[in-house]
Amino acid sequence: MAQKKIVILGTGGTIAGQAQSRTQGVGYKAGQLSVESLLDAVPDLPQLAAGRTGAVLDAVQIAKIDSKDMDWPVWRSLLQAVKAGLEEAATQALVITHGTDTLEESAWLLQAVLQPQKAVVLTCAMRPATSLQADGPQNLRDAVAVATGDVPGVWVVAAGEVHAAREALKVHPYRLNALRSYEGGPCAYVEEGCVRWLRHSAVQYLGWNAARLEQLLACEELPWVEIVQSGALQSARAVHALVAAGVQGLIVAGTGNGTIHQAMEQALLQASEQGVCVWCTTRCLEGQLVGLPAGQGIPVAQAGGDEEIAAHVIKAETAGGLDAVLLPPSKARIAMMLYLACS
Numbered sequence: 001m002a003q004k005k006i007v008i009l010g011t012g013g014t015i016a017g018q019a020q021s022r023t024q025g026v027g028y029k030a031g032q033l034s035v036e037s038l039l040d041a042v043p044d045l046p047q048l049a050a051g052r053t054g055a056v057l058d059a060v061q062i063a064k065i066d067s068k069d070m071d072w073p074v075w076r077s078l079l080q081a082v083k084a085g086l087e088e089a090a091t092q093a094l095v096i097t098h099g100t101d102t103l104e105e106s107a108w109l110l111q112a113v114l115q116p117q118k119a120v121v122l123t124c125a126m127r128p129a130t131s132l133q134a135d136g137p138q139n140l141r142d143a144v145a146v147a148t149g150d151v152p153g154v155w156v157v158a159a160g161e162v163h164a165a166r167e168a169l170k171v172h173p174y175r176l177n178a179l180r181s182y183e184g185g186p187c188a189y190v191e192e193g194c195v196r197w198l199r200h201s202a203v204q205y206l207g208w209n210a211a212r213l214e215q216l217l218a219c220e221e222l223p224w225v226e227i228v229q230s231g232a233l234q235s236a237r238a239v240h241a242l243v244a245a246g247v248q249g250l251i252v253a254g255t256g257n258g259t260i261h262q263a264m265e266q267a268l269l270q271a272s273e274q275g276v277c278v279w280c281t282t283r284c285l286e287g288q289l290v291g292l293p294a295g296q297g298i299p300v301a302q303a304g305g306d307e308e309i310a311a312h313v314i315k316a317e318t319a320g321g322l323d324a325v326l327l328p329p330s331k332a333r334i335a336m337m338l339y340l341a342c343s
Helices: 035-040 045-050 072-087 103-114 136-147 210-217 237-245 262-273 329-341
Strands: 005-012 056-065 091-097 119-123 153-158 161-164 168-170 179-181 188-191 194-197 225-229 249-254 277-282 323-325
Touching: 005 035, 005 072, 035 056, 035 136, 045 056, 045 136, 056 072, 072 091, 072 103, 072 210, 091 136, 103 119, 103 153, 103 168, 103 210, 103 329, 119 136, 136 153, 136 188, 136 194, 161 179, 210 329, 225 237, 225 329, 237 262, 249 262, 249 329, 262 277, 277 329, 323 329
Parallel strands: 005 056, 005 091, 091 119, 119 153, 225 249, 249 277, 277 323
Antiparallel strands: 153 161, 161 188, 168 179, 188 194
């Protein structure tokens, strides 16, 4: 029987960043260090990984980028690597080092597409590896502790907290505890290498079938989807310009309970009639749209079998209405890209 292993996938980010001075917390260059260097910064990581199963660490460098520049080629490589790890019997769990700027989107992508039956844990840092306040080593140690627990799903670990992929959001540009769950708080805390679970992710859905996943991985690029926000003094010009340029989908970050300025709403209805996919959500940092009809998600057949996406989209009650999505704008955008790519 092959020895168990925990695969560490490096993508870059602040956790692998370097600055000219140890006192420098901004102005550094992200994605400079190798994933092997990150492991070397935590001396007892092999012992922690061994846990009760004797797992060893296996480091793989996927990319060395600033996550603000995340693109489809890196995402596709990450999906392929995680898929391979999930399918390999010897892989106990996977840990991904990632930048914080787009971590919430990568976590949602992995959860929506793969629905892993093993632990996939993303971790990060708010200070570069060279900083006096470097938080990467502790976050990595905590991530491995979560990975050894065999709790399936995609998790985000930072500042001693464990967040579900669907709920994790970056809420602060500088503090060490910059990530949080927008509904319900953390799922768990990591304390001295021990994970104290409070709850697991509320809902688990079936993953994509193999044919649909291969269709996605064969895409050279994902459909063009943009986020537009409604607010005071809103005009229709941005919507008209995007439609004229060939945008394929629009996520509307509406005010309050998904309300949209009347000037923008008419342009969105016209865009929908012209074949542009339009989903409405809220720009509020917490909660989701309420008062929507139940049980009117996108039919599974129409959504291409991706129940994780279909479950969050509510079809408009009337032909002239706009569909709503029960996700924050950043995750709704990724969900629409996946929906359009495989419809």
